[in-house]
Amino acid sequence: MKTYKKADFPVANVRRFLEPGPVVLVSSAHKGQRNIMTMGWHMVMMQEPSLVGCFLWDQNDSYEMVRRSKECVINVPTVDLVRAVIGIGNSHGSEVDKFEQFGLTAVEATKVGAPLIAECYASFECKLVDTSAVKRFSLFVFEVVKAHVATSPRYPTTVHYRGDGVFMVSGRNVSYRRLFKPENL
Amino acid sequence: MKTYKKADFPVANVRRFLEPGPVVLVSSAHKGQRNIMTMGWHMVMMQEPSLVGCFLWDQNDSYEMVRRSKECVINVPTVDLVRAVIGIGNSHGSEVDKFEQFGLTAVEATKVGAPLIAECYASFECKLVDTSAVKRFSLFVFEVVKAHVATSPRYPTTVHYRGDGVFMVSGRNVSYRRLFKPENL
Numbered sequence: 001m002k003t004y005k006k007a008d009f010p011v012a013n014v015r016r017f018l019e020p021g022p023v024v025l026v027s028s029a030h031k032g033q034r035n036i037m038t039m040g041w042h043m044v045m046m047q048e049p050s051l052v053g054c055f056l057w058d059q060n061d062s063y064e065m066v067r068r069s070k071e072c073v074i075n076v077p078t079v080d081l082v083r084a085v086i087g088i089g090n091s092h093g094s095e096v097d098k099f100e101q102f103g104l105t106a107v108e109a110t111k112v113g114a115p116l117i118a119e120c121y122a123s124f125e126c127k128l129v130d131t132s133a134v135k136r137f138s139l140f141v142f143e144v145v146k147a148h149v150a151t152s153p154r155y156p157t158t159v160h161y162r163g164d165g166v167f168m169v170s171g172r173n174v175s176y177r178r179l180f181k182p183e184n185l
Numbered sequence: 186m187k188t189y190k191k192a193d194f195p196v197a198n199v200r201r202f203l204e205p206g207p208v209v210l211v212s213s214a215h216k217g218q219r220n221i222m223t224m225g226w227h228m229v230m231m232q233e234p235s236l237v238g239c240f241l242w243d244q245n246d247s248y249e250m251v252r253r254s255k256e257c258v259i260n261v262p263t264v265d266l267v268r269a270v271i272g273i274g275n276s277h278g279s280e281v282d283k284f285e286q287f288g289l290t291a292v293e294a295t296k297v298g299a300p301l302i303a304e305c306y307a308s309f310e311c312k313l314v315d316t317s318a319v320k321r322f323s324l325f326v327f328e329v330v331k332a333h334v335a336t337s338p339r340y341p342t343t344v345h346y347r348g349d350g351v352f353m354v355s356g357r358n359v360s361y362r363r364l365f366k367p368e369n370l
Contacts, residue, residue: 013348019225020345020353021206040204043228045240045322053238053324055230082361090366133318137230139238141322155353160205160345163198165362165370168205168340168355176267177350181275185350 001103002080003118004150011050011144017076017122018052019044020170022158023085025075026054027106028065029114034106036098036117037062038089040161042074050144052126058138061092066140070128071112074142075120078156079169084119085159111146121156122149186288187265188303189335196235196329202261202307203237204229205355207343208270210262211239212291213247214299215254219291221283221302222247223274225346227259235329237311243323246277251325255313256297259327260305263341264354269304270344296331306341307334 018024023040041055052074056063066072077085084102091098099106099115106115109125116123126142133139150156160168177185203209208225226240237259241248251257262270269287276283284291284300291300294310301308311327318324335341345353362370 016347016349016351019206020347021204041229043238043240044226045324051322053228053322055228083364086361086364089369090364130321132321133324136315136317137236137238137326139230139318155347157356160355162201162205162340162358163370164201164360165365166201166358166360168358170345171342171354171356173347173351173353175349175351176271179268179271179275180350184274185348 001119003105004121006123006148007151009147009149011147012047014050014124014144014147015044015047017149017156018042020158021160022076022170023161025077025085025088025117025120026062027073027075027114027117028062028069028071030065030069033065034097034099034115035062035065036088036104038085045141051129052142052144054140054142055138056140066128069113071114072126072142073109073112073114073116074124074126075117076122076156076158077120079159081119082159082167109146116148122147186304188290189306191308191333192336194332194334196332197232199235199309199329199332200229200232202334202341203227205343206345207261207355208346210260210270210273210302210305211247212258212260212299212302213250213254213256215250218250219282219284219300220247220250221273221289223270230326236314237327237329239325239327240323241325251313254298256299257311257327258294258297258299258301259309259311260302261307261341261343262305264344266304267344267352294331301333307332
């Protein structure tokens with residue numbers, strides 16, 4: 001499968017890829033094990049520091065791995081990976097290595113122990129910074145501490161889950177910059 | 186502007202329109218005043234009950250209106266409303282009525298005092314159910330108590346904000362239902 005050549009990217013700007021709402025792949029590692037989960041429930045919560053809130057289901061194997069390692073990588077897959085996205089979502093149980101099973105390449109991260117996924121358009125290394133809403137809402141708050149983004153194309157073609165097996169595929173990107181008050185951009 | 190004919194929709198399924206990550210318009214009302222804000226930071230948090238987390242900036246006039254009335258309506262605009270979406274985002278100050286200013290039609294809701302926006306594809310009546318993360322993260326958790334969704338087209342063409350004045354417009358919708366384990370749909 002295709003891998004993307006990536007460059008460092010300002011962590012305060014990761015909203016460009018997360019705020020549109022794509023399904024993401026969350027990779028994690030703990031004590032020699034690694035895992036990937038498919039996740040659609042996330043939101044940008046702050047730009048500086050760069051905070052992202054994620055719902056992690058407590059029945060998912062990644063839940064404990066993220067909770068214990070206090071780290072993860074949020075990877076943004078493109079539409080060519082949709083079968084892996086669904087397959088990973090279907091997989092429960094940590095007995096299989098999902099990188100091998102789905103033909104994905106683990107790349108060492110810089111600031112966290114969890115691996116980057118080379119086939120994804122962007123990878124955001126995250127530290128768990130707040131768990132105060134985990135019990136009530138399974139909401140983990142991460143700080144993006146390092147961002148890797150493909151140098152081309154300018155924007156990824158992402159998949160956005162509607163439930164019931166239906167994905168919306170991202171369409172065209174249009175700048176309305178001239179209509180914005182500069183302080184609202 | 187075009188209005189949509191809407192029908193009741195199961196509140197547990199509003200994820201179909203929110204999980205893909207569109208920019209939404211939040212309408213609110215309190216003590217004879219009404220307001221609209223543009224919002225891009227939101228996430229589905231649960232299906233039953235139907236919970237949605239929203240970041241409301243404390244400098245926005247809607248913040249106090251929602252906090253005091255404990256209600257709002259989350260409306261999903263389509264791409265034909267992009268100029269209103271930007272204009273409302275540019276507006277600070279509650280001295281103007283945004284319905285009048287942007288040519289939008291307020292429709293009475295069933296279960297909340299905040300108005301629906303007739304020109305939006307879908308409108309979700311919401312009650313504020315949790316404020317425990319408001320101080321730390323400006324995160325309001327709402328329960329969708331009533332949903333109104335357009336009867337046609339099947340899916341809306343929505344706008345998704347990338348920052349810096351750029352919107353991604355939603356593209357095609359594809360069913361991969363056959364690849365899912367039934368319990369994961």
